[in-house]
Amino acid sequence: MNETLNVLNNRMSLRRYKDKPISEEHLEQILYSTMRAPTAGNMMLYSVLVIKDKEKIKKLSSTCDNQAFIAKAPLVLIFLADMQRWTDYFHHCDTPYNSPNNADLFLSISDTMIAAQNAVIAGESMGIGSCYIGDIMENYETHKEMFNLPDKVFPIGMITLGYYPQNMKKTLRPRFNKEYIVFNEKYKRLSSEEFDDMFKHLNDNFNPNNSFGAKNIGQLMYFKKFGAPFFKEMERSVNVIMEHWNK
Numbered sequence: 001m002n003e004t005l006n007v008l009n010n011r012m013s014l015r016r017y018k019d020k021p022i023s024e025e026h027l028e029q030i031l032y033s034t035m036r037a038p039t040a041g042n043m044m045l046y047s048v049l050v051i052k053d054k055e056k057i058k059k060l061s062s063t064c065d066n067q068a069f070i071a072k073a074p075l076v077l078i079f080l081a082d083m084q085r086w087t088d089y090f091h092h093c094d095t096p097y098n099s100p101n102n103a104d105l106f107l108s109i110s111d112t113m114i115a116a117q118n119a120v121i122a123g124e125s126m127g128i129g130s131c132y133i134g135d136i137m138e139n140y141e142t143h144k145e146m147f148n149l150p151d152k153v154f155p156i157g158m159i160t161l162g163y164y165p166q167n168m169k170k171t172l173r174p175r176f177n178k179e180y181i182v183f184n185e186k187y188k189r190l191s192s193e194e195f196d197d198m199f200k201h202l203n204d205n206f207n208p209n210n211s212f213g214a215k216n217i218g219q220l221m222y223f224k225k226f227g228a229p230f231f232k233e234m235e236r237s238v239n240v241i242m243e244h245w246n247k
């Protein structure tokens with residue numbers, strides 16, 4: 001295995017960090033690699049917020065579904081899908097462009113998250129672990145105010161970053177089998193038997209006395225994620241983001 005594959009295949013989401021700030025040199029390297037990510041039309045339809053202020057990070061830990069570990073991260077990067085810069089520039093150049101549409105939305109989200117993953121991997125290669133925080137999509141109004149975001153800019157990704165604690169044993173979380181994720185030539189919907197096999201490793205460890213009252217893994221995942229209160233907030237917040245986007 002080469003060094004690149006080694007870093008990719010041994011990354012894990014890190015939620016506990018060494019109590020040490022990220023060095024300026026490492027931060028610059030992460031940001032440089034972030035900006036080297038592929039980007040549609042070489043337009044860089046994103047912006048990155050570098051957050052070191054402890055009070056802001058603490059506030060993010062509560063606005064992002066009260067995840068306490070966020071407050072202990074020495075550094076947070078917020079990845080903003082950004083069509084404001086190009087909208088303003090197109091206006092500046094007297095083009096017929098009015099405001100972003102749904103295609104621009106998809107492209108800028110793609111750009112933004114591809115750049116974010118470069119940051120993750122650059123960090124990982126230097127002993128800096130990270131964790132994505134999808135809950136940054138919640139509480140849009142608060143984040144808009146907190147970070148001075150115009151209408152055509154919204155947070156789509158966030159990562160916490162920090163050095164790995166000393167002697168930490170990495171745990172790599174299992175993935176679904178390749179046959180259920182990667183298809184040759186055309187898409188395939190899964191049968192009941194295939195689902196049973198796909199989720200077997202999770203069902204084998206399923207606790208029927210779980211606090212959610214779930215009777216199987218599908219119900220557990222639903223109650224924990226898509227049916228959970230934080231998801232309702234995410235849906236509400238994203239709808240407000242879209243109202244501003246489509247203004």
Ligand SMILES: Cc1cc2nc3c(=O)[nH]c(=O)nc-3n(C[C@H](O)[C@H](O)[C@H](O)COP(=O)(O)O)c2cc1C
Pocket residue numbers: 011012013014015067131132133134135172173
């Ligand atoms: C879009 C996205 C959002 C995520 N949001 C959160 C989050 O809010 N809190 C958290 O602790 N982990 C979050 N994660 C991390 C996932 O839980 C983690 O990637 C997954 O469990 C697999 O574990 P691994 O990254 O260690 O392989 C997120 C990951 C992604 C890609």
